Amino acid sequence: MxxxxxxxxxxxxxVEREGVGAVSQRRVAAEAGVPPSTVTYYYxxxxxxxxxxxxxxxxxxVEALGALPHEADAALRGFAELISCAGAGGDRASVVAEYELxxxxxxxxxxxxxxxxxxxxxxxxxxxxxxxxxxxxxASATVDGLFMRSCTDPELTADAIHRVLTxxxxxxxx
Numbered sequence: 001m002x003x004x005x006x007x008x009x010x011x012x013x014x015v016e017r018e019g020v021g022a023v024s025q026r027r028v029a030a031e032a033g034v035p036p037s038t039v040t041y042y043y044x045x046x047x048x049x050x051x052x053x054x055x056x057x058x059x060x061x062v063e064a065l066g067a068l069p070h071e072a073d074a075a076l077r078g079f080a081e082l083i084s085c086a087g088a089g090g091d092r093a094s095v096v097a098e099y100e101l102x103x104x105x106x107x108x109x110x111x112x113x114x115x116x117x118x119x120x121x122x123x124x125x126x127x128x129x130x131x132x133x134x135x136x137x138x139a140s141a142t143v144d145g146l147f148m149r150s151c152t153d154p155e156l157t158a159d160a161i162h163r164v165l166t167x168x169x170x171x172x173x174x
Contacts, residue, residue, distance in 0.1 A: 050108065
């Protein structure tokens with residue numbers, strides 16, 4: 001497991017610096033400081049590596065979403081923090097790399113189950129606020145847009161995201 005973590009960390013560093021298109025088994029091996037055969041031992045193809053990288057990213061987000069408080073406003077504030085780059089410790093490069101993996105699912109079917117998993121987690125989070133599935137779909141699309149804006153707008157704060165979520169979910173800010 002430690003080798004896989006090393007390889008996944010290296011993969012994310014490559015994506016952070018150069019984008020997902022730069023990921024190759026050789027590039028990841030060089031970044032991790034291991035022989036290329038180490039990467040091919042664990043990952044027969046680059047897609048396998050990317051699926052594991054996205055799964056690890058998604059594990060973190062789904063776990064954080066599930067750990068949010070039950071009280072409505074506190075949960076929304078936590079969700080806003082998770083969406084904002086501040087939710088990743090202010091590391092915009094990491095958030096951009098993670099989002100790039102999510103976007104890659106539009107071209108790589110092997111990644112889509114992780115996107116579906118995230119969408120189900122967001123839907124479950126939103127369900128207590130929005131019983132209507134169409135309303136949840138609209139709110140989920142807003143969440144996706146806020147993630148994208150968080151990647152591209154350094155001025156977008158967790159407080160601003162919280163205000164948008166509160167408005168979308170028709171809750172009163174405290």
